[in-house]
Amino acid sequence: MSRIGTRAAAEHLGITREMTIPPCTHQPFCGIGRTRYLAVQISANEGPMSQTDLLKTDCSKCAALCCLVLNFDKGDDFAFDKNAGEPCRNLSGHSCTIHDHLKQNGFRGCVAYDCLGAGNRTIQEVFGGKSWRDEPRLMRVMAEAFAGMREVHKRIDLLRAAETLSLNPQDEQVRLGYLNRLEKHRWSGSELNDFEVNLALEIDIFFHGLKGYLPNINASV
Ligand code: SF4
Numbered sequence: 001m002s003r004i005g006t007r008a009a010a011e012h013l014g015i016t017r018e019m020t021i022p023p024c025t026h027q028p029f030c031g032i033g034r035t036r037y038l039a040v041q042i043s044a045n046e047g048p049m050s051q052t053d054l055l056k057t058d059c060s061k062c063a064a065l066c067c068l069v070l071n072f073d074k075g076d077d078f079a080f081d082k083n084a085g086e087p088c089r090n091l092s093g094h095s096c097t098i099h100d101h102l103k104q105n106g107f108r109g110c111v112a113y114d115c116l117g118a119g120n121r122t123i124q125e126v127f128g129g130k131s132w133r134d135e136p137r138l139m140r141v142m143a144e145a146f147a148g149m150r151e152v153h154k155r156i157d158l159l160r161a162a163e164t165l166s167l168n169p170q171d172e173q174v175r176l177g178y179l180n181r182l183e184k185h186r187w188s189g190s191e192l193n194d195f196e197v198n199l200a201l202e203i204d205i206f207f208h209g210l211k212g213y214l215p216n217i218n219a220s221v
Contacts, residue, residue: 054183055116055157062119063131064094069143070113077109085143093133116157118149126189141189148192155203156182165213178203 068091071084082088090097090107098105122145123129132139159179167175181199185191 053117054121055153057115057117058120059094060120061124061129062094063123063133063142064091064096065119065122065142065146066113066115067091067096068132068139069146072109077107077112079106085139094131115146115150116153118153119146121153121187122146122149122192125186126192145187145189145192148189148195149187151196151200152182152187152192155200158207159203162207162210165210167210167213171210174206178206 064087067088068086069084070082071086072078072082074081080089088096090105096102096110098107102108102110122142123131126145126149127138127142130138132142156179159175159182162175187195
């Protein structure tokens with residue numbers, strides 16, 4: 001998939017269209033909805049976002065997980081329907097056969113999508129460079145791990161963006177602690193499966209607590 005450069009953390013939490021993330025149904029009261037709202041506010045306040053290799057997508061070290069795992073619907077962004085877990089018909093090996101002509105062929109959604117390095121990290125860190133092409137039995141566990149890693153990387157992106165909020169020393173220490181855990185930890189598939197119901201929720205609650213740093217926040221959200 002092509003990368004379109006650094007985008008606001010809000011986009012990576014699904015505020016704008018991403019192939020597998022539907023519009024948030026949690027607004028306005030649950031933690032997820034609030035985190036999404038916070039992401040918008042941070043985006044509006046952020047300066048240049050630091051970007052290390054960890055969030056840089058490297059398709060050469062992936063196994064085309066996005067072209068396998070994600071689903072999309074025929075429409076403005078995609079020229080046909082694809083189910084989750086079904087290799088895209090434009091895929092050959094791990095390469096897109098229309099990579100240089102995606103927009104012309106009706107796949108601007110593929111151009112816009114960016115896994116933030118979650119695909120290559122999943123394949124290299126969790127599966128030691130293996131591919132579902134060689135071992136189809138890995139398809140399901142790779143899909144699950146990729147979903148978890150995407151959530152990890154979205155929060156890394158957001159935690160980095162929160163650097164611009166001038167947090168007090170205590171909150172800054174917490175922010176750096178979470179960031180360090182997410183970036184440095186060597187994830188297993190089972191840990192990634194549990195991420196959204198454990199550490200991710202903890203981090204989302206932390207994000208919610210940061211809204212006091214944001215100007216002009218809507219109190220009803
Ligand atoms: S059109 Fe190309 S980039 Fe898009 S999902 Fe299919 S193979 Fe991947």
